[in-house]
Amino acid sequence: MKIPPVKGTRDFYPPQMALRNFILGGWKVASLRNGFEEYDGPIFEHLQMYRIKSGDEIVEQLFSLTDRGGRELAIRPEITPTLARMVNQQINSLPRPIKWFSLPRLCRAERPQKGRLREFFQWNIDIIGIDDVLADAEVIFTTLDYLRSVALTEKDIKAKISSRKLLAELLKNIGIEAERLDILYPVLDKKAKIPAEAFSATLKEKVGDAKIAETILKLMEVDSPEHIGDIVKLNGGVQAALDEVRKLFDLLNTMGVADYCTFDMSIVRGLAYYTGIVFEVHDITGDLRALCGGGRYDNLLKDFGGPSIPATGMGMGDCVLEILLRNKGLLKDDLPTQKTEYFVACLDEKYNRDAIEITAKIRLAGRAAGLGYKAAALGKQLKQASALGAAKCVIIGQEFAAGCIVLKDMRTGEQRNIKKDQFLSSLQGWE
Amino acid sequence: MKIPPVKGTRDFYPPQMALRNFILGGWKVASLRNGFEEYDGPIFEHLQMYRIKSGDEIVEQLFSLTDRGGRELAIRPEITPTLARMVNQQINSLPRPIKWFSLPRLCRAERPQKGRLREFFQWNIDIIGIDDVLADAEVIFTTLDYLRSVALTEKDIKAKISSRKLLAELLKNIGIEAERLDILYPVLDKKAKIPAEAFSATLKEKVGDAKIAETILKLMEVDSPEHIGDIVKLNGGVQAALDEVRKLFDLLNTMGVADYCTFDMSIVRGLAYYTGIVFEVHDITGDLRALCGGGRYDNLLKDFGGPSIPATGMGMGDCVLEILLRNKGLLKDDLPTQKTEYFVACLDEKYNRDAIEITAKIRLAGRAAGLGYKAAALGKQLKQASALGAAKCVIIGQEFAAGCIVLKDMRTGEQRNIKKDQFLSSLQGWE
Numbered sequence: 001m002k003i004p005p006v007k008g009t010r011d012f013y014p015p016q017m018a019l020r021n022f023i024l025g026g027w028k029v030a031s032l033r034n035g036f037e038e039y040d041g042p043i044f045e046h047l048q049m050y051r052i053k054s055g056d057e058i059v060e061q062l063f064s065l066t067d068r069g070g071r072e073l074a075i076r077p078e079i080t081p082t083l084a085r086m087v088n089q090q091i092n093s094l095p096r097p098i099k100w101f102s103l104p105r106l107c108r109a110e111r112p113q114k115g116r117l118r119e120f121f122q123w124n125i126d127i128i129g130i131d132d133v134l135a136d137a138e139v140i141f142t143t144l145d146y147l148r149s150v151a152l153t154e155k156d157i158k159a160k161i162s163s164r165k166l167l168a169e170l171l172k173n174i175g176i177e178a179e180r181l182d183i184l185y186p187v188l189d190k191k192a193k194i195p196a197e198a199f200s201a202t203l204k205e206k207v208g209d210a211k212i213a214e215t216i217l218k219l220m221e222v223d224s225p226e227h228i229g230d231i232v233k234l235n236g237g238v239q240a241a242l243d244e245v246r247k248l249f250d251l252l253n254t255m256g257v258a259d260y261c262t263f264d265m266s267i268v269r270g271l272a273y274y275t276g277i278v279f280e281v282h283d284i285t286g287d288l289r290a291l292c293g294g295g296r297y298d299n300l301l302k303d304f305g306g307p308s309i310p311a312t313g314m315g316m317g318d319c320v321l322e323i324l325l326r327n328k329g330l331l332k333d334d335l336p337t338q339k340t341e342y343f344v345a346c347l348d349e350k351y352n353r354d355a356i357e358i359t360a361k362i363r364l365a366g367r368a369a370g371l372g373y374k375a376a377a378l379g380k381q382l383k384q385a386s387a388l389g390a391a392k393c394v395i396i397g398q399e400f401a402a403g404c405i406v407l408k409d410m411r412t413g414e415q416r417n418i419k420k421d422q423f424l425s426s427l428q429g430w431e
Numbered sequence: 432m433k434i435p436p437v438k439g440t441r442d443f444y445p446p447q448m449a450l451r452n453f454i455l456g457g458w459k460v461a462s463l464r465n466g467f468e469e470y471d472g473p474i475f476e477h478l479q480m481y482r483i484k485s486g487d488e489i490v491e492q493l494f495s496l497t498d499r500g501g502r503e504l505a506i507r508p509e510i511t512p513t514l515a516r517m518v519n520q521q522i523n524s525l526p527r528p529i530k531w532f533s534l535p536r537l538c539r540a541e542r543p544q545k546g547r548l549r550e551f552f553q554w555n556i557d558i559i560g561i562d563d564v565l566a567d568a569e570v571i572f573t574t575l576d577y578l579r580s581v582a583l584t585e586k587d588i589k590a591k592i593s594s595r596k597l598l599a600e601l602l603k604n605i606g607i608e609a610e611r612l613d614i615l616y617p618v619l620d621k622k623a624k625i626p627a628e629a630f631s632a633t634l635k636e637k638v639g640d641a642k643i644a645e646t647i648l649k650l651m652e653v654d655s656p657e658h659i660g661d662i663v664k665l666n667g668g669v670q671a672a673l674d675e676v677r678k679l680f681d682l683l684n685t686m687g688v689a690d691y692c693t694f695d696m697s698i699v700r701g702l703a704y705y706t707g708i709v710f711e712v713h714d715i716t717g718d719l720r721a722l723c724g725g726g727r728y729d730n731l732l733k734d735f736g737g738p739s740i741p742a743t744g745m746g747m748g749d750c751v752l753e754i755l756l757r758n759k760g761l762l763k764d765d766l767p768t769q770k771t772e773y774f775v776a777c778l779d780e781k782y783n784r785d786a787i788e789i790t791a792k793i794r795l796a797g798r799a800a801g802l803g804y805k806a807a808a809l810g811k812q813l814k815q816a817s818a819l820g821a822a823k824c825v826i827i828g829q830e831f832a833a834g835c836i837v838l839k840d841m842r843t844g845e846q847r848n849i850k851k852d853q854f855l856s857s858l859q860g861w862e
Contacts, residue, residue: 002736003480003516006504009473011517014531017469033799035819037768038448042440042550043474043506043536044494049434063475065496065506068540073437075474075496075506085434086442097804100445105474105536109499119473130804134787145794254784255791305433337468353685356565360686363576368464373528373561388466 008110008118014337020121022335023318024103027123030146031101034138036125039100041082047072049081053273053303056186061108075107078315079124080273080300087128088306096129115289115320123292126313128301133244136277136296136312137251143281143292143314144257151330157291159257160264161248161279164295166228166241167268173232174215176207182272189268191220192286222265225249248277273297277312283324291324292316336389340370343385343410347397349375355396358405358420362394365427385410394423439541439549445768451552453766454749455534458554461577462532465569467556470531472513478503480512484704484734487617492539506538509746510555511704511728512735518559519737527560546720546751554723557744559732564675567708567727567743568682574712574723574745575688582761588722590688591695592679592710595726597659597672598650598699604663605646607638613703620699622651623717653696656680679708704728708743714755722755723747767820773800774816774841778828780806786827789836789851793825796858816841825854 005011012020031038047064063075076082079102087098102124110116125142127135140159147157167188168181176184187206191199204213218231225245228234234242245263252261269278276296283291294314302308325331342362346355352375362369370388372381378395385393395406399417407423408415436442443451462469478495494506507513510533518529533555541547556573558566571590578588598619599612607615618637622630635644649662656676659665665673676694683692700709707727714722725745733739756762773793777786783806793800801819803812809826816824826837830848838854839846 002519003477003483005516006473006475006477006498006502007500009475011473011513011520012471013517013521014468014470017471020471021469032770033794033797035769035771035799035801037445038452039445040443040448040451042437042442043538044437044440044550046434046437052434063496063498063504065494067437067494069438071437073494082442085436086444088433089442090444107474119475134804141791141794148795149797251787254788256788256795257791338466339463340466356682357685357687360572360688363464363572364579364687366464366580368466370466373565 006118008112010117010119015333015335018335018337019322019331019333020318022331023321024121024123026146026150027101027103027316030142030149031123031125034099034125034142034145036099036101036142038102039083039086040102040104041076041079041086043105044073044075045082045085047074049085049304050074050077052081053271053300057270058108061110063107063109076104077106077108079104079106079122080126080297080313080315081304083124083126083313084300084304084306087309088301088304091301091306091309097135098126098128100128101125115317115323117319121318123316123318124313126311128311129309130312131298131310133248133277134251135310137248137255139294139312139314140248140252140261140279141255141257143294143316144260146316147281147291148257148260150325152324152328154259155284156324156328157260157281157283159261159279159281160267161245161261161277162263162265162267163241163245163277164268164274165276166238166245167265169235169237169241170219170228170232171216173235173238174212175209176212185268185272185274186270188216188220188266189270191266191268220266222263224263228265244277269293269295273300273303275299279314281316288324289320291320338370338388339368340385340388340390341367342369342392342394343381343388343390344369344371344394345378345381345385345396346372346375347378347381347395348400351375351396351400354400354420358394358396358424361424362427365424367427382408382410437549439543441548441550446764446766449766449768450753450762450764451749453762454752455552455554457577457581458532458534458747461573461580462554462556465530465556465573465576467530467532467573469533470514470517471533471535472507472510472517474536475504475506476513476516478505480516481505481508483512484702484731488701489539492541494538494540507535508537508539510535510537510553511557511731511744511746514555514557514744515731515735515737518740519732519735522732522737522740528566529557529559531559532556546748546754548750552749554747554749555744557742559742560740561743562729562741564679564708565682566741568679568686570725570743570745571679571683571692571710572686572688574725574747575691577747578712578722579688579691581756583755583759585690586715587755587759588691588712588714590692590710590712591698592676592692592708593694593696593698594672594676594708595699595705596707597669597676598696600666600668600672601650601659601663602647604666604669605643606640607643616699616703616705617701619647619651619697620701622697622699651697653694655694659696675708700724700726704731704734706730710745712747719755720751722751769801769819770799771801771816771819771821772798773823773825774812774819774821775800775802775825776809776812776816776827777803777806778809778812778826779831782806782827782831785831785851789825789827789855792855793858796855798858813839813841 207213274295275298278295280290280293296312344359359371393408638644705726706729709726711721711724727743775790790802824839
């Protein structure tokens, strides 16, 4: 019986797995370098958890299941609710600031398309307990530090930065009621994703006032904090939010990543829980979806039954990143899938048993070893050793009658005879 | 709103995550050392896939879900069916032998108990395409190579080895019909797991003949291949299966792990798909469930719609292993959760901005750095640096007026003044 994989999922054969390890490994190294600690939660949570704050789009795309006890569960579509739950559970014993990262596998029942799959990996970094734009700057810096480490330059990508706080103040300033803001955010977030006319029409409909909608459209186009005053009058709330944005850009400049950063009022983020600085990183051509997104979410822990604690974070999926790196020629498709130090080549059947013994002893000494399984001609086995990327080849041939092996350096081609026992005890010494 | 985690799952806070990384990292290193390549599949598959060969117990414990398209899916309870599917899909292009490993997250709706959770990680290694007991020996060797690497000795654990082929020949030999074997295996597998009397009663009932059941009971007690002849007559089929077992033990001896290995006819394995050598590793006291289990499954790829290809493998969960390592004092509960090389301590508020700049530059040079966020007294910050395990502390104090930082070696306590620019360019040099 032949069964296909589930639509929208990926099989990671060794070459694809090496690529996944390259991406997730880079995320991990960048996280640790920036002082984040790793955490993880279960693959499923109570379904109810995602109804609190995840936003309608995510709730519609849940893979839900009912267990034997009749509990409604869902495979995690994002890890932030789990983070909020975990932090709240131990809020009194966790030293602050909490700087955590995670590399969760997530599932969303989306229509599979370019850069979007039903199962993917996402890098998450979060700083909890710092009520200062310095934490937002550190999140953006860490994101860019990773992207820079895989050779993406400021000519390839831009971090587009805005502020929900600033947007809220501006919208209130021009006459939008505070309780209608949560309805407007997902609409504004669609700006770059749908045709300009459709966006404009939807905006007018939702706002209900053509003139206000027009002003909002103008605000969305603003690319410098200094130009906002050209469109609306700056009251105290707007001024305070603007000062925060200016401080953020100043910090990013101090950190040496200003070239990667730009102010962009059209960055809103779809999720309901953002409260301050928000950002997305995009490829400069704009051909792809956002590489990542994040921002400040100061109310989330409270919404999950905990105390009021400031928080800010970022999430980056592996799918769009992989497409961009491939487009830019920054992905090696022949990443090594094995790590062989020694290849043991047996030239004569009568020494098969010895080849097995030597291979086992190399491995027990903590070194990686490959074995040809069957005695074969030297040329064929050296080819095999090369294919495995072995640094050295242990050749068991006629010299073995005198207790010797031939040790060949695969890089230089140099080879020398050495007593088997001497070779094995040299390995023990390295352990 | 406060929502609890799902019963039978684990939250991995940084200390628990460090432990999980220690276990999974060890599995990975042992796999690579023994020449296995990493692969992975999706977290869910078509439900039907697990009905083919996984055995009733696993099918009953599936977490199943229905997607929007009405497809019946299940979270993977084991990865072997995925492996069979993936290998069959590319059977003509994969070079053989296929030596693959995986570290999948698996879910089973079991009653949570000691060493059994609803979500766990499992190390899997498989060798596909070698019809020789050498591959079984290599799987057992790799398993023991890992267990040895975490300091478990032959006084802590034993690999108990038997053969399904041998058992089948013996059962046929004493009058059990071939088509009834698949019903008997799960019964025999229960021997060590239920009281002796209950086992004996169930066996008699299933066999239907008290005398034959008695003989089976005696066979189950056999602890050396050489003692089987004392109980039943050795025909050709039994002899061939015995020769294979003897060859396996001879290979394990050659490989240097014979001390860890013992013959035990009571090892049957519950899963339906085993066809040859089977084994489990147990702690010597017998207090815990099996640490791992595996064996040969030559028909599985064919059962999944592929060609007939020999295969053998092993699976080891993380839960029992963690309990055993903890019992033996082989787990460090204070594994590092961070990897900080430099801690940047700012003693004067007016240099906060400089501290941020220096921290960012250390990180952009590829080195791990931590920052105290707020200026504070030196003693407090050195404490923080120690807590993070930092190797060096960059102190920004009064010397900074002259453009200097103090670099303190946290291990030796030595400290020296150095120009900030000189320090930063030395980092660039190391990159």
